Structure formats: C-alpha cells, structure tokens
Amino acid sequence: MNTVQVEWESFRRAMDPDVSIEQVQEMKIAFYGGAASVLTLLSGISQCNVSLDAGAHVLEGLWDECRHFAESL
Numbered sequence: 001m002n003t004v005q006v007e008w009e010s011f012r013r014a015m016d017p018d019v020s021i022e023q024v025q026e027m028k029i030a031f032y033g034g035a036a037s038v039l040t041l042l043s044g045i046s047q048c049n050v051s052l053d054a055g056a057h058v059l060e061g062l063w064d065e066c067r068h069f070a071e072s073l
Contacts, residue, residue, distance in 0.1 A: 004035045 008031050012024065019027075041062060045055050 004032065007035075008032070 008028060011031060012028075015024070015027070045058050050058070
C-alpha cells in the first residue's frame, strides 16, 4: 500500500516541470491537507458504528462530491 508521500511524489511528477518552487510548496500543503481531511472523514465513519451499507453510502457520496467538483472545472 502506498503512503501519502508516495502519492504526493506521483502527483508532483505530473506537474508542469516549470512550476515555481513556491507553487510546489503550496500544492504540497494543499495535498497533505486534503489527505488529512479524507482521513478525518473516514475516521468519523468508523467511529459512528454505522452498517457497512451506510458507510459505503457515505463513501459513495464523497466520491460523487469529488466527481462533481472535477466536472465543474
């Protein structure tokens, strides 16, 4: 299983090679912030003692939210 660092490195390689170091640093902060937000959401699901179906429904809603955002760009 990958780590957040490994995922960041993959994301970084996909960036324009001419991007400034400042923008890379800001993107890394945002990337790790996003990872922490996802972990917080997942932790909330696991602590609510919901059924597997209910948990899956919440995760599906999160995926839908991300897809809608991506489509709006």
